């Protein structure tokens with residue numbers, strides 16, 4: 541078992557990564573001050589429930605907990621205000637109080653949704669992340685919780701840190717291959733923004749990672765979480781450094797919104813977005829190898845590197861202008877300086893973005 545810390549003063553918390561951890565959920569909750577006197581709301585989705593809900597409820601009940609369950613439909617559309625309201629209803633009807641805790645058993649969708657419920661219920665109750673996807677090595681760490689608005693991604697949300705992250709890597713073995721690939725997109729992002737050697741390691745271990753080799757997977761998750769934790773510990777509320785975690789998300793979020801939050805998985809959209817950032821960087825005179833190496837990385841993982849032609853360029857631009865990354869009349873882009881290093885650029889024009897979108901379509 542590996543333990544990492546997210547250092548945030550009184551809001552610090554551990555990330556436990558290991559095999560079989562779900563069996564000991566009750567002990568971990570107790571260790572973190574969530575006792576059997578406190579009722580729990582467990583949120584999950586209808587893909588995960590048949591696989592892990594019974595086991596999770598059994599272990600919690602064995603430990604003496606009272607648990608209310610809310611199962612949402614799988615997929616990005618669950619990050620909506622109407623589903624948020626349904627989960628809130630389950631919490632109220634289940635009699636949760638200010639000492640209760642919300643447990644998110646699932647990927648980034650469940651984590652973001654349940655986390656926003658925890659942040660809002662009675663103005664904030666405790667929250668535990670139990671990630672079950674590879675992508676969630678990113679989403680379960682850092683406390684960004686939110687639902688989407690039809691016009692823009694993650695538009696309604698909060699910062700609400702969990703009390704712990706319990707990552708049972710055994711659960712990842714049941715992921716569909718498309719989700720496995722999408723999860724590696726954020727892992728590669730952590731290499732691209734922070735650690736060239738890690739990006740290179742991802743490239744070299746692609747085959748083993750895609751085959752879910754346990755040792756490599758655990759190392760990749762640990763390194764990805766460590767990078768995320770280091771950034772968040774320095775800048776919890778994105779006043780500066782944390783913005784680098786948004787590499788590929790300026791165009792990526794627009795792709796998700798224009799795709800109706802269903803055509804593209806988050807990991808797929810941001811891999812195309814990261815290709816867009818690499819292209820912009822090269823157009824601004826940075827080394828051509830940034831583009832070729834980024835493309836090689838995503839290609840090796842079977843992730844998309846171009847934009848389907850049917851996506852309307854102006855619709856993408858419109859969505860981009862509603863994103864949080866459009867500030868003070870400027871679009872904020874994270875651009876690679878080299879593999880493993882990025883900077884924040886705020887003078888990219890809409891015409892430059894249009895040109896890159898068209899070029900990404902030509903590659904299709």
Ligand SMILES: NC(=O)c1ccc[n+]([C@@H]2O[C@H](COP(=O)([O-])OP(=O)(O)OC[C@H]3O[C@@H](n4cnc5c(N)ncnc54)[C@H](O)[C@@H]3O)[C@@H](O)[C@H]2O)c1
Pocket residue numbers: 585586587588591614615616619646647648649650652672673674675676678679680681682683684685694711712713714715716719722723726806807
């Ligand atoms: N808060 C953050 O910092 C942050 C960071 C990155 C991404 N996100 C958000 O995370 C979301 C994407 O997360 P995701 O990729 O985990 O998607 P997801 O939560 O939709 O999970 C992916 C799919 O896999 C299924 N699934 C989950 N675990 C499984 C398992 N162990 N076995 C079999 N099937 C399983 C789910 O039912 C779903 O269909 C997006 O909404 C994105 O915006 C948030």
Ligand SMILES: O=C(O)C(=O)C[C@@H](O)[C@H](O)[C@H](O)COP(=O)(O)O
Pocket residue numbers: 678682684693694726778782783785786789864
């Ligand atoms: O934690 C962060 O900060 C990130 O930017 C991580 C991203 O991978 C994640 O998709 C995040 O939800 C995007 O944040 P947003 O503020 O642009 O909605």
Ligand SMILES: [Zn+2]
Pocket residue numbers: 678726789806810
């Ligand atoms: Zn992301």
